[in-house]
Amino acid sequence: MTSHWLVQLAVLAILFFWVVGAYNRLMRLRNAVATAWGQVEPALARRSEAMQEVIELVRDPLVAEAGTLQSLADADVRTRQAAEAVRLARSHPEEVSQWVAAEAALASPAARLRALIELQPALFQDPVRGARLGPALTAWIDAEPRIGFARQTFNEAAQVYNQALHQWPTRLITTVFGFAGAGRA
Numbered sequence: 001m002t003s004h005w006l007v008q009l010a011v012l013a014i015l016f017f018w019v020v021g022a023y024n025r026l027m028r029l030r031n032a033v034a035t036a037w038g039q040v041e042p043a044l045a046r047r048s049e050a051m052q053e054v055i056e057l058v059r060d061p062l063v064a065e066a067g068t069l070q071s072l073a074d075a076d077v078r079t080r081q082a083a084e085a086v087r088l089a090r091s092h093p094e095e096v097s098q099w100v101a102a103e104a105a106l107a108s109p110a111a112r113l114r115a116l117i118e119l120q121p122a123l124f125q126d127p128v129r130g131a132r133l134g135p136a137l138t139a140w141i142d143a144e145p146r147i148g149f150a151r152q153t154f155n156e157a158a159q160v161y162n163q164a165l166h167q168w169p170t171r172l173i174t175t176v177f178g179f180a181g182a183g184r185a
Helices: 002-058 063-088 093-118 127-166
Strands: none
Touching: 002 063, 002 093, 002 127, 063 093, 093 127
16 A cells, blocks of 8 residues: 555656756746847847947938938837737747837838948948048948847747647646747747
């Protein structure tokens, strides 16, 4: 009779330690997703700062393109808001999808403004404006690959986490402890 009780205790202990281990693994992977997103945000902030400076520097000379400048500024605000929502929501798929859509909406006015600047070499000839415009434009352009690399790191972390959520028997505890999938950018 005591051996039966010891077997039950051993099974419960094994089950308990498996649940603790699986929970800790999922927490570690979820935190890795959040950390990876933390690499995206500074790159977005650098791009946003440089973009805003470029917009301010070309606002007067490109007054005819006020609509492009405003749509770029608005798209940048939406992108930053969506990025903040991703951070606060722990990278849930809905928020990540909204951020991806905001990034896509930013691409067209950004490309248009960069093309307009390339067609206006006089912008760089002004000693004051040109001295600030060149570095700001370079910072903006340099931020893009950083965002891409950080986004790839985020996607890889999200993929590993999502795969862990769907593996059996770990899947048995995901809903009990409220683990939700991470979106991919």
